[in-house]
Amino acid sequence: MDSTATDRFEASRNRLASLAYRLLGSATDAEDAVQDAFLNWQAADRQQIKVPEAWLTKVVTNLCLDRLRSAQARRERAVGAWLPEPLLDGDPMLGPADTFEQRESVSLAVLTLIERLSPLERAVYVLREAFSYSHAEMAEILDITESASQQHLHRARHRITAARHRDGEVDPASARRIVEEFLAAATSGRTERLVAMLTDDVIAISDGAGLAEKLLRYDTPQRVAAVARGGFKPTPAKRRLAGGAPAIHYALVNGAPAILFVVGDQVVGAVTFDITGGRIATVRGIAAPTRLARLVETWRQHVPDTPLIAQW
Structure with a gap:
């Protein structure tokens, strides 16, 4: 494959x-899906492809759908151990971010x-x-009718909106303040302070550092506060598991x-927060190395701010 064709793919x-x-x-x-798309691009009769971007979008979308249907x-997603893989802000894989x-x-x-959608x-x-x-473009990509595309979108939006804590975007300064107060408590x-910072229907989810077969889930403000209080208490055993005494950094x-x-240049755990109405609605603890691999890679290219806690 000539360099022009390679460059065209790399641009996308x-x-x-x-x-x-x-x-x-x-x-x-x-990454696997994109690499498979590149192999398809290599093997294709590219002279017959009028709009490469559209062709590549269709190939990647259908490779992903094949994966989801496999x-x-x-099996992987049905056992209750699946969480999205977190990405550090600035990672190009996060893609377009111009609109809410x-x-x-x-x-x-x-x-x-x-995950609840087909x-x-x-x-x-x-x-x-x-x-x-x-809808015309999506119908072409997915080999469905425009009417079917409209119906799928309507159902998807309805199901996500019905289950979503949606309070618009949180002011960045307010979000940081809330997270810093949570960490301090x-x-x-300070269990009472933690409880006051949580919504009535708060949930906490942890992957148990990848050691548990299923995700650990907690609800009620009192239970989540108790789990947070225990989880954020440093112990020699936790430091041994982390490979040292971590610094704690704020991030997006x-x-x-x-x-x-963070221990050295290695992110050994991430805790993310969903905030609504000035209170925390969801806490996710992610520490399984397989889920943090790309975040670690991105962190190593990142210049961090001063840690909130230099040595936990």
């Missing part, structure tokens, strides 16, 4: 990766809700909300406020 790589990531919720799987993917809809479509909250509903939702494709063991992950536990 980030956009294709951000599409695949939104569809699959996994950076690793998204028996292996259904584009930013929301890559939030961990929406990536989790997308593969076609998911594809139409992502193509429309994140990439502004028309959790590390000092998938557009949401987060704190990262």
